[in-house]
Each structure stands twice: as structure tokens, then as C-alpha cells.
Amino acid sequence: MRVLFLVQGEGRGHLTQALSLAQMLQTAGHQVIGALVGVTEHRSVPAFFSNTFTAPITPVFSPGLVYNAGTNELEPFKTTVQAIRYSRPFWRSLKLVHEIIETERPDVVVNFYEMLGGLTYALLRPSVPMICIAHQYFAFHSNFQRPKGQWLYRQAFRINTLLTCFGARELLALSFDKQPDEPRNRVRVVPPLLRQEITQLQPSPGDSLLAYVTQPGLKTELLKAHQQHPGIKIDAFHAAASGPDERVDDTLTYHAIDGKRFLEFMARCRAIVTTAGFESVCEAAYLGKPALMIPQPNHFEQSCNAIDGQRAGVGIAAQKFDLDQLLAYLPTHDYTVSERFRAWHAQGYFMFLAALNRATSATPRPTSTDGFSGNRLRALLRG
Structure with missing residues (x-):
């Protein structure tokens, strides 16, 4: 199986998860052909990832989150303004991602919470199946834990999460412990991805x-x-x-x-x-x-x-x-x-390989809005 990664480059969490899955796939005899990593003009691919990941890495521009320089608080309004400001280069990035997917023709694309993945599949509809992996997808699970209040931040988080996963065959929600799957939302609960x-x-x-x-x-x-x-x-x-x-x-x-x-x-x-x-x-x-x-x-x-x-x-x-x-x-x-x-973590090897096999064997591919349109989208945002 030939696998292409799409990875959010902010922080170390998603990059570390990508390294862990790459190790797992190589152990199973599969080939990770490369990683498209979301970067900004102020944030390049971290050295710990580029020095360890063994396949080719392609940096792709993706608007990042904006934090207050003094307090390190997340600033949703400035994050939104920045995303609008960079809409043109972001569109070029979507076309580049689509071109690479169609040229390389992997068997499956694995998206680690990078918005470029969800919007590429929503707007340009690549022919290769995609699955998404992140603990954030637990937000679509009925057992999702959240603080009281913070309505604005809750909506921003859920919308951002939704934009990363349009067109995905499955959403693999990393969880601290075992929870039931929720096929209605295409959510499968899986163990955390930890480095060897x-x-x-x-x-x-x-x-x-x-x-x-x-x-x-x-x-x-x-x-x-x-x-x-x-x-x-x-x-x-x-x-x-x-x-x-x-x-x-x-x-x-x-x-x-x-x-x-x-x-x-x-x-x-x-x-x-x-x-x-x-x-x-x-x-x-x-x-x-x-x-x-x-x-x-x-x-x-x-x-x-x-x-x-x-x-x-x-x-x-x-x-x-x-x-x-x-x-x-x-x-x-x-x-x-x-x-x-x-x-729980020990079960991950077989669960992740099974998810990849399901993605490559299932047909037809979901449309870009399957499961997340109309009333269902409104219900998810209300949750």
C-alpha cells in the first residue's frame, strides 16, 4: 500500500502522530511516499520532523492560528482575519495538494488535521480516498467532554475541525480510552499514536x-x-x-x-x-x-x-x-x-491498518459533504 500524508505543521502533536504512523506502516511493509506539511511564512517544517521522517517532505502554505505574543492566548478573531487575508495563496495551495495527489496516485491519503486536506476534497474532489486522524474528531462523538460556556470558542473549534475532514472515508478519533464507535458520524475511536x-x-x-x-x-x-x-x-x-x-x-x-x-x-x-x-x-x-x-x-x-x-x-x-x-x-x-x-494503546497497530484497508477497498467514495450537510451540519454545530 502506498500512503501519502497531509500534516498540520503547527505544534508537535500532529507531526509526532504522523511519525508514529509512518513507523507502524513501515513495520507492516507499506510505503509512505511523502508528507505535505502545512507551514506559514513564519513557521517552517520543524527539524525534529524533517530529521526523522524518511520520505520526501513538501511544505505547503496554510494559514495558522494566531496567538497573543504576550500571554500566548489563542485569538480566534485575528485567526479568522488572517485566513481571509491569505485566501489567494491558500487557494494556490489547494490546487498544489490536488495536483500532487493526482500525480502521485497513492492508494490512500491520511490527513492529520490539516485544513488543506478537507477543503481540497470539498472543492476539487481528488479521486484518491482519504481518512483523517486526530483527537479533535472526538468532538463529533456523543461522549465528547467540553467546558461550560465558551460558546464562541466551541463553535470556532467545531467549524475548524469540520473543515479538515470533508470527503473523508472515516474519522479516526484518538482517545485516552476505549469508547464506542459512532458510524453515523463516520467516527471510529482509536488509541493514541505514540512514538516508538x-x-x-x-x-x-x-x-x-x-x-x-x-x-x-x-x-x-x-x-x-x-x-x-x-x-x-x-x-x-x-x-x-x-x-x-x-x-x-x-x-x-x-x-x-x-x-x-x-x-x-x-x-x-x-x-x-x-x-x-x-x-x-x-x-x-x-x-x-x-x-x-x-x-x-x-x-x-x-x-x-x-x-x-x-x-x-x-x-x-x-x-x-x-x-x-x-x-x-x-x-x-x-x-x-x-x-x-x-x-488500549497496544490495540492501535491492528486498528489503524484495518482502517487503511477499509479506505482502499470501500466504494464508491463519499461526496465532499456526505454526513455533514443540511440539518446534520446544523446538529453537529449545536452539539
């Missing part, structure tokens, strides 16, 4: 906390928490660290962002404090490390992840860097959750 590097680590008990600090505000909260609990050892990875190991005092050390070292620290920490990105929380769950999940401000998706992660028992949701909340939670954490998570 995670599965090869041997976790050990630790006494230190590991923090992943991406927001300026979180660093301030970290320092306050450290002052309140100076006896608790904290290793904090953040982009502004001056070197690999920047020692603040006896119990606080900053580390420059380094994916490999971060995983090594995670394997031997007691617990992790992080934003509520799906990928990092799943990695912690696999290694048996409870997580304090702090969604980025105005980031509806991360708010949902935190609630769902708490439901699944992988950690606790919080609004700020609150060590008191984490320390109170740790004695109650059920460590058998990690065993169940690992068992």
Missing part, C-alpha cells in the same frame, strides 16, 4: 516534578509555586532557558527545550505539569506519570483535553500552576490507569 521512543523507555519512580512551560504567565506561576514549596524539586523545560541546564537554586532547574531529554526526564519524574496538549498527556499516561493539565487561555481544545483527561483518570485539570492541587491529588491517583492505557 516512548514505548522503549523504562519508567522509574521519582521524587521530582517535571514542568513544560510554554507561556510567559506559566513561568511566573511556576516561580510563585516554587517559592511556596521550596523543598520540592522541579525540572522545568521552557524556550527561554539560557542553556541545557540553568540552575536557579537547589530545587529548581530550567532546561532548554529538547524532545529527547524531556522524555528521559518524564520517565523518571514523580508527576508532570503541562499545558493540556493531547500528545504530552498521553506520553505521561503511558509512562505512569500523573499530570496537572493547565489549558492555554482561550484554547477550547485544550480545555476539552483537560476535562477528558481527568475523566479518564490520567491526571487533574487546573486553571493555573497550583502545586497544592497537584500534591493533594497525587495520593489519590490510580496507577492502574497506566496499565489500562498501555493495553
Whole structure:
């Protein structure tokens, strides 16, 4: 089977999932012929992906999300304005994606939450079947967990998710745990995609906390928490660290962002404090490390992840860097959750291969709006 990837290039989650599936497909004897990666004028293909992915990579322009430079809050209005501003180059990108698909003629296209995929299939109708993979597709599931209020952000999130998956044969919704499929929405619930590097680590008990600090505000909260609990050892990875190991005092050390070292620290920490990105929380769950999940401000998706992660028992949701909340939670954490998570993850190999086989054998291909038109679209947006 020849497989072409379409990958959203923002953050590391979808790119990491693409690397994991590529490893899986190569193990099964299939060929990943390339990856089309969405980039912006300010964001190129990350080195960790380009240095690891073994097939050709084609950067394709795709409008990205806009965050406040000071607070790191997601700004939906500016994101929409930017998308309108770049409508012409975006249209050229759609035509390029269509041309590559029709020229390369893969057996299936796998789209990792890149809007270029859904709109190409909606407007230009490539003849190759497509499936979509992302935890965001759980938004179309009846068990989807979401915070109260935030109506505007909820609608923006669901519309954006919808635009990524027009024309897809199936939506593979990555989930913390097993949930029933919902064929009516073409949703199949599947385990998280984790890199082989995670599965090869041997976790050990630790006494230190590991923090992943991406927001300026979180660093301030970290320092306050450290002052309140100076006896608790904290290793904090953040982009502004001056070197690999920047020692603040006896119990606080900053580390420059380094994916490999971060995983090594995670394997031997007691617990992790992080934003509520799906990928990092799943990695912690696999290694048996409870997580304090702090969604980025105005980031509806991360708010949902935190609630769902708490439901699944992988950690606790919080609004700020609150060590008191984490320390109170740790004695109650059920460590058998990690065993169940690992068992669920182990089912992924066969489930993903089965989905690809279904996509290549099913006929006829769905139209660009099957399952998402008229009253059904309005019902989904109301959900």
C-alpha cells in the first residue's frame, strides 16, 4: 500500500502522530511516499520532523492560528482575519495538494488535521480516498467532554475541525480510552499514536516534578509555586532557558527545550505539569506519570483535553500552576490507569491498518459533504 500524508505543521502533536504512523506502516511493509506539511511564512517544517521522517517532505502554505505574543492566548478573531487575508495563496495551495495527489496516485491519503486536506476534497474532489486522524474528531462523538460556556470558542473549534475532514472515508478519533464507535458520524475511536521512543523507555519512580512551560504567565506561576514549596524539586523545560541546564537554586532547574531529554526526564519524574496538549498527556499516561493539565487561555481544545483527561483518570485539570492541587491529588491517583492505557494503546497497530484497508477497498467514495450537510451540519454545530 502506498500512503501519502497531509500534516498540520503547527505544534508537535500532529507531526509526532504522523511519525508514529509512518513507523507502524513501515513495520507492516507499506510505503509512505511523502508528507505535505502545512507551514506559514513564519513557521517552517520543524527539524525534529524533517530529521526523522524518511520520505520526501513538501511544505505547503496554510494559514495558522494566531496567538497573543504576550500571554500566548489563542485569538480566534485575528485567526479568522488572517485566513481571509491569505485566501489567494491558500487557494494556490489547494490546487498544489490536488495536483500532487493526482500525480502521485497513492492508494490512500491520511490527513492529520490539516485544513488543506478537507477543503481540497470539498472543492476539487481528488479521486484518491482519504481518512483523517486526530483527537479533535472526538468532538463529533456523543461522549465528547467540553467546558461550560465558551460558546464562541466551541463553535470556532467545531467549524475548524469540520473543515479538515470533508470527503473523508472515516474519522479516526484518538482517545485516552476505549469508547464506542459512532458510524453515523463516520467516527471510529482509536488509541493514541505514540512514538516508538516512548514505548522503549523504562519508567522509574521519582521524587521530582517535571514542568513544560510554554507561556510567559506559566513561568511566573511556576516561580510563585516554587517559592511556596521550596523543598520540592522541579525540572522545568521552557524556550527561554539560557542553556541545557540553568540552575536557579537547589530545587529548581530550567532546561532548554529538547524532545529527547524531556522524555528521559518524564520517565523518571514523580508527576508532570503541562499545558493540556493531547500528545504530552498521553506520553505521561503511558509512562505512569500523573499530570496537572493547565489549558492555554482561550484554547477550547485544550480545555476539552483537560476535562477528558481527568475523566479518564490520567491526571487533574487546573486553571493555573497550583502545586497544592497537584500534591493533594497525587495520593489519590490510580496507577492502574497506566496499565489500562498501555493495553488500549497496544490495540492501535491492528486498528489503524484495518482502517487503511477499509479506505482502499470501500466504494464508491463519499461526496465532499456526505454526513455533514443540511440539518446534520446544523446538529453537529449545536452539539
